[in-house]
Amino acid sequence: MAPMAVTKRTEPWSELLETGRADERLVRQAYEGAREPRLVPIPGDLHPAVVAGLGRAGIHELYSHQAEALAAAWEGPTIVTTGTASGKSLCFNLPTLDVLCSDAKARALYLYPTKALAQDQARALHAFGLHKQVRPAIYDGDTKREERLAIRKRSNLVLTNPDMLHVGILPNHTAWADFFANLAVVVVDEAHVYRGVFGSHVANVLRRLRRVANAYGTEPRFLLASATIANPVELAERLTGFDEVTLIDRDGAPGARRQIAMWNPPVTDEALQTRRSALAEAAEMVAALVTAGARTICFIKSRKAVELVARLTKLELEQGDDPALADRVAPYRAGYTPQQRRELEARLTNGELLAVITTDALELGIDIGGLDAAVTVTFPGTVASLRQMWGRAGRRGRGLAVYIAGDDALDQFFCRHPDDFLERPVEAAIVHHENEQIHLAHLLCAAHEGPLSAADAETLGPRWLAWVEVLVASGQLVERRGQYVLRKPEDFPAARVSLRSASPDTFAIVDTSSGELLGTVEAARAHSTVHDGAVYLHMGRAYEVGELDVHGRRALVSPFDGNWYTQPKRETDTQIERLLDRRETLGVTLSFGAVSVTEQVLAYQRKRLPDHEVMDLQGLDLPETTFRTQALWYELDDDLLAGDFPLEVLLGSLHAAEHAQIAVLPLLAMCDRWDIGGLSTNAHPQTGRPTIFIYDGHPGGVGITRQGFIAFETLVGDAYRLISECPCESGCPSCVQSPKCGNLNEPLAKAGALEVMGRMLDR
Numbered sequence: 001m002a003p004m005a006v007t008k009r010t011e012p013w014s015e016l017l018e019t020g021r022a023d024e025r026l027v028r029q030a031y032e033g034a035r036e037p038r039l040v041p042i043p044g045d046l047h048p049a050v051v052a053g054l055g056r057a058g059i060h061e062l063y064s065h066q067a068e069a070l071a072a073a074w075e076g077p078t079i080v081t082t083g084t085a086s087g088k089s090l091c092f093n094l095p096t097l098d099v100l101c102s103d104a105k106a107r108a109l110y111l112y113p114t115k116a117l118a119q120d121q122a123r124a125l126h127a128f129g130l131h132k133q134v135r136p137a138i139y140d141g142d143t144k145r146e147e148r149l150a151i152r153k154r155s156n157l158v159l160t161n162p163d164m165l166h167v168g169i170l171p172n173h174t175a176w177a178d179f180f181a182n183l184a185v186v187v188v189d190e191a192h193v194y195r196g197v198f199g200s201h202v203a204n205v206l207r208r209l210r211r212v213a214n215a216y217g218t219e220p221r222f223l224l225a226s227a228t229i230a231n232p233v234e235l236a237e238r239l240t241g242f243d244e245v246t247l248i249d250r251d252g253a254p255g256a257r258r259q260i261a262m263w264n265p266p267v268t269d270e271a272l273q274t275r276r277s278a279l280a281e282a283a284e285m286v287a288a289l290v291t292a293g294a295r296t297i298c299f300i301k302s303r304k305a306v307e308l309v310a311r312l313t314k315l316e317l318e319q320g321d322d323p324a325l326a327d328r329v330a331p332y333r334a335g336y337t338p339q340q341r342r343e344l345e346a347r348l349t350n351g352e353l354l355a356v357i358t359t360d361a362l363e364l365g366i367d368i369g370g371l372d373a374a375v376t377v378t379f380p381g382t383v384a385s386l387r388q389m390w391g392r393a394g395r396r397g398r399g400l401a402v403y404i405a406g407d408d409a410l411d412q413f414f415c416r417h418p419d420d421f422l423e424r425p426v427e428a429a430i431v432h433h434e435n436e437q438i439h440l441a442h443l444l445c446a447a448h449e450g451p452l453s454a455a456d457a458e459t460l461g462p463r464w465l466a467w468v469e470v471l472v473a474s475g476q477l478v479e480r481r482g483q484y485v486l487r488k489p490e491d492f493p494a495a496r497v498s499l500r501s502a503s504p505d506t507f508a509i510v511d512t513s514s515g516e517l518l519g520t521v522e523a524a525r526a527h528s529t530v531h532d533g534a535v536y537l538h539m540g541r542a543y544e545v546g547e548l549d550v551h552g553r554r555a556l557v558s559p560f561d562g563n564w565y566t567q568p569k570r571e572t573d574t575q576i577e578r579l580l581d582r583r584e585t586l587g588v589t590l591s592f593g594a595v596s597v598t599e600q601v602l603a604y605q606r607k608r609l610p611d612h613e614v615m616d617l618q619g620l621d622l623p624e625t626t627f628r629t630q631a632l633w634y635e636l637d638d639d640l641l642a643g644d645f646p647l648e649v650l651l652g653s654l655h656a657a658e659h660a661q662i663a664v665l666p667l668l669a670m671c672d673r674w675d676i677g678g679l680s681t682n683a684h685p686q687t688g689r690p691t692i693f694i695y696d697g698h699p700g701g702v703g704i705t706r707q708g709f710i711a712f713e714t715l716v717g718d719a720y721r722l723i724s725e726c727p728c729e730s731g732c733p734s735c736v737q738s739p740k741c742g743n744l745n746e747p748l749a750k751a752g753a754l755e756v757m758g759r760m761l762d763r
Contacts, residue, residue: 012292013373013400016285017261025281027262027405028418034397035255038064046070047101050094053128062094063087064252069223070094078246079191079224079236084391086253089124092187092223099184100156101133108185109209109220110159113193115140116341118159121189125157140164152176162194162202165209167494170449173212180216191226192384194239195429195670196702201499203239203433204442208449210241211459215450227388229670230428238431241459256394260422263404264415272732278406279305282377283312285402286355290317290325294372294400296355299389301378303359303541306331309377310357325354332358360385372399378406379414382670384426409663409722412734416725427670430707434463435700436628437503443467444476444486444493451483502698503627508554509536512546518557524627524699527601528568528742530555531620534604535566550623564615569603570742572679574693576686577628581709586716587763588634592709595631597677597695600624605744612733630701632709635689640759645752647682650690653752654680655743656736658692660719660753661708663738665694667718669707674740676704720757723750 020026039061042051054060062070065082069091072078080091096108112118118138125136137155139148141164151158152175160169173180186209188194194202206222213220224236224245236245263285265276282298286309289296300306310331317326330353332344347353360380374393380386386403393399405411414421433439446452446460456464468484471477477484486493496504498520506520509530521529526548530536534545536557543557578594601622606615641650658680662673677697684691696704708715726735731750738745 011259011398011400012294013259013289016288016292017259020261020263023266025263025266027264027415028422029262030260030422032255032258032260034257035251035253037254038252040064040067040252043067043070046094047098049101049130049133050097050128053097053130056129057127059090062090065248065250066090066094066252068250069248070098072246072248073221073223076244076246077222077224077236077240077242078248079226079232080248081226081228081232082249082251082253083228083255084388086251088225089121089189091248092185092189092225093125093128095221095223096157096185096187097128097130097134101130103184104133105182106156106184107179107182108157108187109165109183110157110187111165111189112159112161113190115142115161117190118161119342122159139169152179162205163499166201166205166445166497166499170205170208170212171445171492171494173215173449177216180213181218183213183216183218183220186220186222188222188224188239191224191232191235191239192229192429192670195235195431196675196704197435197438197502197698198500199235199239199429199431200433200435200438200502200702201442201497203241203431204439205499206239207241207433207459207461208442208446211446211456212449214459227384228426229384230426235429235431238433241433241461256397256399258390258394258399258401260390261400261402262415262418262421263402264412265405275407278377278404279309280312282375282404283309283316285375285404286313286329286357287316287320289373289375289400290329290354291320291322293354295351295353295370296373296375297371297389297392298355298357298375299360299377299380300357301359301380302537304537305377306357306359313355313357328352328354330356332356360389373402374399375402375404377404378408379403379410381666381672382427383424384429384670387426407733409660409734409736410666412726413664413718413722417721424667427666427668428707429670430703432701432703432706434461434467435502435698435702437700439467440471441493441497441504443471444491445497447471447477447484447486448491448493451480451485452477453483502700502702506553507548509543510554510556511543511558512556513558518543521555522699523553524599524625525697526555527622527625528570528599530557531568531601531604531622533566533606533618533620534568535560535562535564548622563609564606565609567605567607567739567744568601568620568742569605569617569744570599570601572677572742573598574631574633574679574684574695576633585712586760587640588636588760590632590634590709590712592632592706593630594628594701595633595693595695596626596628597679598624598626599742627699629696629699630703630705631693631695632705632712633687633691633693634712635684635687635691636756637689640756640763641690648747649749649752650682651680652747652749653756654682654690654692656723656731656748656750656753657719657757658694659736659738659741659748660722660757661692661715662694664718664722665704665708665715668711668715669704671704673738675702716757716760720754720761723754723757726750 073095099106135155136157137151139158139160265281314326376389390401393401405415503522505523507526509518530545536543542560544560547556575596580593582591603619658678662676675697677695679693682690723735731748
């Protein structure tokens with residue numbers, strides 16, 4: 001394919017888009033108009049030192065939402081959800097700095113999901129020049145031990161992350177007694193990140209934080225900031241445990257004029273419906289934008305892809321008219337040292353870099369200056385994330401936001417429905433703090449922090465006693481004079497709880513080439529993801545599993561650069577344990593409840609890249625695993641299946657429908673399809689009928705399939721459109737085939753799934 005030559009026109013990207021329109025790679029264009037700011041005076045009762053700090057930063061008026069947030073902050077818990085680059089940080093910095101300047105004893109706690117964000121905010125706070133009144137300090141895993149005592153004693157604004165709060169601060173609250181006794185403000189930034197398993201853990205950590213603060217006689221104000229999501233108030237209430245949270249969502253910041261382009265790589269094989277690599281397409285596009293002088297950020301999911309696209313972009317530029325431009329492109333991802341990351345951020349901010357290729361490490365609110373173009377390669381998982389990424393473009397008044405589709409089912413679905421995609425509302429963020437395994441583990445942590453009693457209903461919730469009785473029955477808590485304490489007082493339960501995992505039962509992943517502990521994987525998922533011979537991706541890097549030590553609870557891996565990937569073959573059974581909800585809809589009986597899922601991994605396929613050709617099938621000898629979770633399931637009656645549905649066709653039809661519904665469920669909930677499992681059968685032993693199950697892939701469930709139950713009609717409608725509009729003949733990766741199928745995508749009947757779901761929608 002010829003390179004995308006670009007000459008400057010009205011916008012630096014004009015000819016790039018014309019080229020894409022001519023060869024039909026440009027699926028859709030749209031525009032977002034510029035928006036004038038709504039400015040209001042700085043409130044007269046704001047502390048003079050803070051007003052002076054604003055003046056030093058060149059701020060003499062506020063955006064309307066900043067003034068609203070300042071007014072709401074002292075009335076009660078508040079969440080701000082305005083656009084990218086709308087100045088959300090000032091929404092919580094102003095009330096915090098005001099109270100710290102007004103009360104020398106007051107303390108504040110800022111929570112960030114990443115260390116980089118905490119570093120960025122610390123720089124912003126120092127820029128106010130309030131060095132006498134405000135003493136910010138970062139307290140995380142990188143903080144030197146010799147500095148920690150001084151921070152506890154001296155700092156009045158501590159920036160940390162949920163992991164350090166959970167394992168380092170709350171269990172040692174006596175060392176922080178003065179801090180908690182004067183805690184006035186808690187800020188939770190990037191609140192939309194706290195969803196699913198991670199969010200369910202953080203919701204418990206924040207309840208423990210409120211409980212410890214109450215024990216020291218304080219009730220701090222909670223201020224949250226989030227990207228735009230469908231349910232900001234519900235998310236804030238579920239995270240913090242408060243009954244009422246004020247929403248600030250009318251954006252008073254100026255909006256840039258932004259051009260939006262949906263881009264689909266060309267088909268290279270009509271029969272298989274395979275397309276040119278989205279990574280190659282991205283490298284060519286970024287090189288064209290850099291050549292045209294557009295400062296560009298390119299988002300890609302994995303570290304490996306980041307490095308590959310950066311390399312391809314440099315090669316493209318080296319072969320162009322100005323080879324020196326290649327030195328002005330750099331990758332940015334987790335895994336670099338803090339010094340390397342700071343250097344890249346500085347080069348980007350001062351304009352030395354013209355393009356940065358990054359994972360979602362730069363999606364969140366790090367200030368990297370004005371950019372012209374934001375390119376997102378494949379759907380990032382949620383519309384909310386995509387909007388965050390696109391919001392990086394246009395800081396200088398005009399911008400280009402591009403989405404390059406991959407050959408995944410969702411990407412191609414969006415390319416067939418560009419208007420639906422561009423107008424699609426952001427998803428709901430799901431948090432389920434009473435996931436049994438997560439919640440019980442945090443109640444033990446709370447008991448370590450102080451005896452549990454009736455007074456805890458306010459922070460731990462009205463069902464706290466029922467959950468505590470479960471821990472008493474299992475011998476982990478004992479009752480003493482109306483209070484509940486750890487059976488073993490010397491125990492330190494926080495050390496056993498990882499905020500990134502639903503289950504405390506995990507396998508360690510050890511890199512044998514370096515001896516490094518890479519991380520952990522939940523026991524329920526270990527057999528299917530780190531079995532002997534598996535190719536395992538960790539933080540975007542590929543490893544091959546040499547041995548899964550079932551008894552030692554560890555997987556031994558080594559770096560891998562082969563040209564294949566693996567897919568496990570497994571048998572799955574579901575047992576309905578408890579019905580929680582049921583309704584009749586679309587001609588089926590739809591249920592939601594608790595199930596147990598039993599899996600046994602029997603073998604794995606090796607598939608060659610990039611053509612997905614099967615190389616071989618290797619047998620495995622692994623025991624069964626069982627976990628409890630939440631699921632939706634529906635039973636199909638004889639009328640719905642009347643006609644020509646022999647057994648093989650029926651099984652393939654149900655299986656294909658299940659895959660399609662799992663593929664589109666992330667459109668309703670902020671999740672990935674790897675968070676969801678499924679099972680279809682012509683006769684389930686408990687229902688006695690053809691039944692399709694879709695279940696949360698995390699032990700205990702985190703509310704994903706609950707969202708699918710509520711919006712089931714939309715789920716089936718989206719799945720039907722996904723299949724019906726795919727041009728393939730009998731099913732492909734863009735419609736009914738799934739990369740995570742335990743039956744290796746057999747049997748699948750595309751036409752049968754269409755018939756079944758079509759009849760459901762007709763009902």
